[in-house]
Amino acid sequence: MSIDRSIAPQPGPPRPYHFPHVERRTLANGLRVLVAENHNAPLVSMRVLVRAGADHDTKELAGLASLTADLLDEGAGDRDAIQLAEAIGLLGAALGTGADWDASYISLDVLSRNVEPAIAICADVTRRPLFPADGLERARTERLMELIQQRDEASSIAAKRFSKLIYGEGAYGNTIGGNTETVERIAADDVVAYYRAHYRPNNVSIVIGGDIEASRAIALIESAFGDWEPAEDRERPVVTPREHAESRIYLIDRPTAVQSEIRIGHIGVPRATEDYFALSVMNALLGGVFNSRINLNLRERHGYTYGARSSFVFRRQPGPFVVSAPVRNEVTRESVTEVLSELRRIRTGDVEMGELEDTKNYMIGVFPATVQSSSDVAGRLLDMELYGLPVEYFDRYRENIAAIGKEEVERVAKKYIDPDRVIIVIVGNAAQVREPLATLGLPVHELDIEGRPIA
């Protein structure tokens, strides 16, 4: 049985794919419920989405949203923190809480046979947190220790400095976890005030993916959350990006560094942009996947890095556009030059049909593999609720990608990437990279790891 190995085999006919059917319901108190069944495994994934996150944190109380979320499972209903963990463990469940920029979350993954008692515990954590004083002090100390440890993490330093430089003082300008001063300042009253303002049913969606009938899931949520009293709506703070007239380099010295952590970019666009699909295709081609221009250039052509990538970070309000790469000290300047040249090149209209088709086919083909598990499905439902996407959105995702043409890609590259007004953050060995960077012809500012200028 001999075959001709010199020719790649042709595919068979494509098999049909549909995103699971999504059942939606809004309870009388305004709480929204979305369910998508997925019976591949005896698991249920549930996510409680509270539509307020670190975007509501003030500069003085940065870290409040995430600390509030951390405290939800420090005691709730009639159980203390350890009793909660014990009860969850006995059900074969995992419960987590947290906050990001736009929202706070309670997540529950549970063996489907125990879904009912697990939802009851999840309702306690969401609706009846105790916020005990010793829990706050413990969580505060833990957070302060995390912040201390981040001082030695180059990627963390780079991310924080980049974010602060492009967002300045407004929403998204803090860090989600706050800083030492603000975390020490947060009082129990602040936590309770944040919770009361935002954790209310008309500001909450509950999404469920997995091994449960939609009607039963909705009934369980109705029974555990239906009598939660609504409250008045709040306005959301607005992002105020900084304007930069020219590109600038910010260098943060880490004398022990054997690599430079590079971040290059500027402010991007909100998730709800009408150019979402065109931007996603353009970014995938530029630096979003392994075979993208930036990674092939820095990794496979030059061997500068283990991996380089670009991303438009999509949030409710404009998230950053950022290229990131850890590279060895000796090639820091060369890496910056290569990235900038790729940012310029994508705007010149040289996108080839072959790379465009490859990129689109990747995004279309890979989609079903990204929504196999119950938690994957729940994650997509979260996106729908957080960004206001229509119910058929993910079922039509692939055809929307397919419709993007070369002109669209080039148009959004020109519109949303500006290589002449980028912030370049480099966390690395200043003694080794300072002089080479100075030859790039861009102003270089040196900062300490907290962002204070060094004379």
Place this chain on the structure above:
Amino acid sequence: MKKRRHATGLLQPSAVILHPLCYIRRAMLNLHDYRLGNGLRVVLNEDHSAPLVAINIWYHVGSKNEPRGRTGFAHLFEHMLFSGSEHVGNNEHFRYVQSVGGVLNGTTFFDRTNYYETMPSNYLALALWLESDRMGFFVPALTQEKLDIQREVVKEERRQRYDNVPYGTAFERLLNLAYDEDYSYNWPTIGSMEDLGNASLDDVRDFFTTWYRPDNATLTLVGDFNPDEAKQLIEQYFGDIKPGGSFPPFTLERRPLGGERRETFASPVQLPRVYRLYHLPKMGTPEWIHADLLTTLLAGDKASRLEKALVMEKQIATDVAAYVLPTEATGMLMLQATAQEGVDIAEVEATIDAELARIASGGISSDELTRAMNRAEIEYAHQLENYDTRADLIGMMSTYFNDPKRIDHWLDAYRAATIDDLANIARKFLVPDNRVTSLFVPEAA
């Protein structure tokens, strides 16, 4: 998070399978397990719930097979296997897979190297063509330039994941302490910069010829395919690849530690952290499985023993982790805890030892055991949920235990575990003479 990644990989997001357990709904996976004439083991698991197919190959070779002076080579080799073969150009492997919507990666660990892709199911033949071309026709495509580039990429991987991050070399230091140089778990899969620099094209050819052959591999397919068609395609693409000759002799014998080995290492970190490695019997033995359950009881949530004692009650540590490693030659239990600022790391160690002593004397409740079993069960259900992780689990069962169908019975030993079984692990293995300890402490300012 309980799990830690110690394997090296081609790409950053590489998962290592640590915790196989039971599966509830499908009591049996209905695997079809057979061999080709050249010795390639094939395992098929048909499942049409998504229009995808996972293709996964485990080669039974890892960093423990590296020759002296070539640490890191098995992993560097894994990178080379993505750089093209006789009928597939440089970087074309990636392009073929990604341009149709496939995802792919490879990882290397002490005992094995795996290569895998998840494809839209109508591209099964393409994946088999690619995998068979690099199994059978890799050497003609080798060039010095490709080796030089991948060598640099791997060095960057080492810098990024080991040398440029706080505590990044902890695992390496523990292995150095735990094993003598003649025992090839003595170094991590990433290897040393010096040895990476010395790797030559001849090394690549020799390694390929010795280890990359059908009679040293398991090919697993999970997903949306017709088994008869798949078998025919596999025969077409892999059937004519020649098996290798005899394998080089390989024995490992671990000498006893002769008492605890301990070091204190000053480095750029802010908080002191204790790392311990306890020797265990190898993966799959009853003791290893009991130790796996015990680590779940020790760390992972607020009610777990060490987290409760160190983080919740005494509040002397910020985090704690415990886990066993999926290793074939001998087993390891890893334990770590970070001291809070201003706390003496000795107090953290003393508290850990006091908890281990309580466990050794039988102080485990039946609720604790139930919770540990539940956690193992849910983690296992998650692993079987997706085709790619399920295929990887099958490859592991085949490679380490010569029995892919062990996946159907793996849970039995977990379910049969008793409180005394777990106490016995603490008594017998979690003792000072059986461990090595590395204390990471901040450098003097």
